[in-house]
Amino acid sequence: MRAAIDIGSNSIRLALSDGTGRSTITKLADGIDRTGKLSPVGLSATLDALREYAKVCRAAGCDNITVFATEAVRRAADGEQFCAAVKAEINLDVLILSAEQEARLALAGATKPDGAITVCDLGGGSLEVICSEDGKTPSYVKSLPLGVVVMKNKFNGDYRRAIDELPTLLREYGTVPAHPVVITGGSACTIAACMLNLKIYDKNKVSTRFTAKQLDDFMPMLLSPKLALFRPVCQKRADTVPYGAIVIQALLNRLGATEFYVSDASNLEAVLNGALDDTI
Structure with missing residues (x-):
């Protein structure tokens, strides 16, 4: 075992x-x-x-x-x-893990469509963006300290300032290939569960496709002080989920993506399946 x-x-x-x-x-x-x-x-x-x-x-x-x-x-x-x-x-x-190892494992572990892909791993401390032409080998990897806990500490409840400043912070990624986008990490999965109005978290249901417009339309709920009341599935992450939503929205705009996939599976599943050996 x-x-x-x-x-x-x-x-x-x-x-x-x-x-x-x-x-x-x-x-x-x-x-x-x-x-x-x-x-x-x-x-x-x-x-x-x-x-x-x-x-x-x-x-x-x-x-x-x-x-x-x-x-x-x-x-x-x-x-x-x-x-x-x-x-x-x-x-x-x-x-x-090094930032590059973390990124490679996110690519290996994510549930994603076949072919070229951009996997965005949004954690508490960082946001890794990994592009691959074949879905297996990274062609672009960059990690920035834009995780949800870092954003919460930085903006301290000022969502308007976060929305205004994220586009500038994301410029450091430079030019990212226009591939289909998959987003992993606890915040992304919790946001997906909220958008699906799940009463109990279900990793299989959250791993699905959404449009950027769906997220845009749902932002008032995600930024509401009553978020956990209306969507109790996010109760444990209620203080960081709004920042996750702001980061994801800004990232999709930066990438020019009109849709995105969410994957519950990520680096944990990759390590469990032995992919860590390929990054050392």
């Missing part, structure tokens, strides 16, 4: 090869732009989740547990210290 654990900037996720999965919001990157370090509250929540996930893995008889961390741990001054604590307290080795 194999297991993979993704220590993200906003959440930590577990997947087992028998289909078992868990996700916990930890907000590890909260405040990192101000302090340069991982959130103390997020650290505690992440370690608690890792302890629980390790128990699940060992109870299931997993003989292979791959644990990896992304933007928050990669960027934080105390990222290596955190990995050492995980080893000392939970006996799990944590691999800190």
